Amino acid sequence: xxxxxxxxxxxxxxxxxxxxxxxxxxxxxxxxxxxxxxxxxxxxxxxxxxxxxxxxxxxxxxxxxxxxxx
Numbered sequence: 001x002x003x004x005x006x007x008x009x010x011x012x013x014x015x016x017x018x019x020x021x022x023x024x025x026x027x028x029x030x031x032x033x034x035x036x037x038x039x040x041x042x043x044x045x046x047x048x049x050x051x052x053x054x055x056x057x058x059x060x061x062x063x064x065x066x067x068x069x070x
Contacts, residue, residue, distance in 0.1 A: 014047045021059065026052045 017029065030050065039045045061067035 014049060017048065017050045018053070021056075023052060023054075026050060 015033070017026070030048070033048065034045065037045055057067055
């Protein structure tokens with residue numbers, strides 16, 4: 001019973017990550033999260049959902065002032 005309670009409490013906590021700054025940045029961030037997680041088994045890692053959306057407007061155009069909001 002104790003494990004069932006522990007599992008339901010763990011399942012309630014989900015980290016949501018919205019990417020879009022490039023696939024390598026998303027992978028690097030995930031690697032850092034995994035390295036910082038104190039887990040001895042795969043099942044002890046945090047529940048993490050990643051949405052990497054490549055349709056985010058080009059950040060270079062925004063930085064240079066030539067994007068759609070310039």
